[in-house]
Amino acid sequence: MNVSRSDQAAPAAAPVVAQQPEVAGAAATAEAAPGGAVSSLRARLGPVGLVLAGGISVQFGGAVAVSVMPRAGALGIVTLRLAFAALVLLAVCRPKLRGHSRADWGTVVAFGVAMAGMNGLFYQSVARIPMGPAVTLEVLGPLVLSVIASRRAVNLIWAGLALGGVFLLGGGGGLSGLDPVGVAYALGAGAMWATYIVFSARTGRRFPQADGLALAMVVAAVLFLPLGIVESGSKLVEPGTLALGAVVAVMSSVLPYTLELLALRRLPAHTFAILMSLEPAIASIAGFLVLSQALTVAEALAISLVIAASMGAVRTQVGRGKARTARDSA
Template sequence: MLSVQLGSALSVGLIAQLGAAGTAWLRLSAGAVIFVLLARPPLRDVRRRDVAPLLALGVVSGLMSVVFLAAIDRIPLGTAVAIEFLGPLMVAAVRSQSRQALIWPALAMAGVLLLTEPWHGSVNLAGVGFAAVGAVFWASYILLTQRIGDRFSGIKGLSLTIPVAALAAAVLGVPQAVGHIDLTVIAAAFGLALLLPVIPFALEMVALRRMTPAAFGTLAALEPGFGTLIGLIVLHQKPSVPQLLGMGFVVVAGAAAQRGGQRPLVDPTPAQAGA
């Protein structure tokens, strides 16, 4: 979460130069190069039934990056993350196996409302809209990442999906970025790619092999807190008292969600056994 939010905050300067889609495309392209170098794509292990989820995860990852950067270009980082968190929150609520467990998503939701402060009235509808679309992509990303993580060991799945994500972002990103790319921009893109997607996507892939989507989704309630903190330190976006209270709510919900959230380790498939 720290890597995601730091990478997002540091991308703001690049967004001003390349646009949100252009920044997402260049950053994902750099990430794809890094993943392919770190882990050779296991093309021989891909079965016909793997193709659809691999492509879906790639497209979702690419579009999620585009809409999130478009959101933080318009609204504060913590607010954008809080709205996007509604996606994992719904995953946690829908996949919960007991009514008691719904207490924690409800508490997290109260925290999200305090972080967004919708009662102030002056809302950038485009920014909120992009973040809301990102919530749908985030929920889909959690479920698809778990499936791919169960199928391929380590980061091998990411060496397949991140290039697809870069291609998906290229549709909107290339027209925005053309004419604005130089060696400095490329170097910045590779640095940002380490923060997002390389480090967090790899860690999330490993985490989702060991946790239920509900536990992971509710633990993601910590994300608005990280977004608010990094927004304060890096972007000088000062939170209000209600937003700080909301951060406390989501931290409590995230800590409580860890109970009973461990998954049995998945038996290795042939793709995993060969790693």
């Protein structure tokens, strides 16, 4: 929240929103018209394809980032990613700097700090453990947030599935099979991802469109710049490193954000969250294809359990939201 993308909604913790009436009406009209069933199916599958494409982009971008770490360092590649993403978002969004309160700026700064922490901790993790397990551990942060927010007993089932997955990640021995420092970084990234979700929502309420995201990205980039300089120094400005950093920024931030923004205009948030729960699996595939990181059977099962837990937590939130709506309308 993957190689953690700094601009994504999180699996199992996205707010549930009703489909817009005009979208629902258009879908009903399409189904009633000749050939409408096919058109309606395309309308539903199109946004799903955009979300999956965004997930593939961010995870393969993360795999590219891992391959660049030997020449730029983990902190260096995070610095380049955030800096390039901030420049692109500033150019596209052109956020207004006037007319915001001190509380608005405090929120966007906290959002940027969470963004920087999430990315920095995660990249430190994938420098030490394979991508699939790292993303799986990171997803626990949003999953825990979802379970706490729902406050339903059924979420104990999802928590149990997730814990079972964590146990299997170490080959049945807890996490003993993985680098403990890498595990700690991944769990820390998950905690920061949960924090990111909270401040992302608050920023969205205080700033129009993607202005808050662009400003938070600048905060994150500025915070990381000294760290990147200390670790990598002049390596950051080598043409090859700069080019690869730009590729990582586009694949891991700019392209996924654009695709998901388009998808969320036509896709309910809970469906989006369920699709994003698949990212540990996508990360595992990216790690295998790009970095030759093979998974054991136990690790594959562990990732499957955490994915199932994330999907279950999302469905529980959806059911709770529908029940609340029914009570309010009764």
